[in-house]
Amino acid sequence: MDALRSLTSGAVKRFLLIVEGDWRPYISTAVQHGVRAILWRASFSASAFLHTIHAVGNSGVVLPPSLQGMLVDDFLRVQNEVLAPRDLTTHGLASREVDVLRLVAEGFDLKEIAQKLAYSERTIKNILYQVIKRHGLRNRAHAVSFAIRVGII
Known part of the structure; x- marks a missing residue:
């Protein structure tokens, strides 16, 4: 090594x-x-x-x-002992980020997503902005496309 x-x-x-x-x-x-x-x-x-x-x-x-x-055992150990306790997925998204992207993909607007998840609209905007910024995406549609490509939604 x-x-x-x-x-x-x-x-x-x-x-x-x-x-x-x-x-x-x-x-x-x-x-x-x-x-x-x-x-x-x-x-x-x-x-x-x-x-x-x-x-x-x-x-x-x-x-x-x-x-x-x-290798699969190592992957699962990281998934269960490192990522899950921090509310992250293997692609670096928090579960609430995945929830927001899933609802955007289903066609809900910001107000509806905020109501469904019990967040403010501003929080939903911030969640989307952080995902877009962190992964170098262009817009919400690109974020949804990314989530679909990596198998999150």
């Missing part, structure tokens, strides 16, 4: 690791430092290597199933 940290400082890079069967890092840390593929040395073959290089070159990820499970 130290070698990966030094290689990835300041630049976006993608790495393929060939590892021994007893290698058990925090897979999310490896991914954070640019690892996009892992091959077990014991099952290494030229065809697997070429397939993996091609996949990583096309922005893909190749991980053994056991490591995929570890």
Whole structure:
């Protein structure tokens, strides 16, 4: 991991690791430092290597199933222990922001949204403004489109 940290400082890079069967890092840390593929040395073959290089070159990820499970476990731990207690989603939106965007998408105006959520109209405007500003969006329609694309609504 130290070698990966030094290689990835300041630049976006993608790495393929060939590892021994007893290698058990925090897979999310490896991914954070640019690892996009892992091959077990014991099952290494030229065809697997070429397939993996091609996949990583096309922005893909190749991980053994056991490591995929570890990565999903890490993701769920962050979701449940870090984001949810702070009322955030994986896309950095608070649940009230998601609620507002959902209601905008359903065609409600600011006054109706404020009544449904028991906020003032000014609060609804501020919520929308913060989402638009934080994510570099242009307007409410763009914010709704963003929410749909990332699967929030």
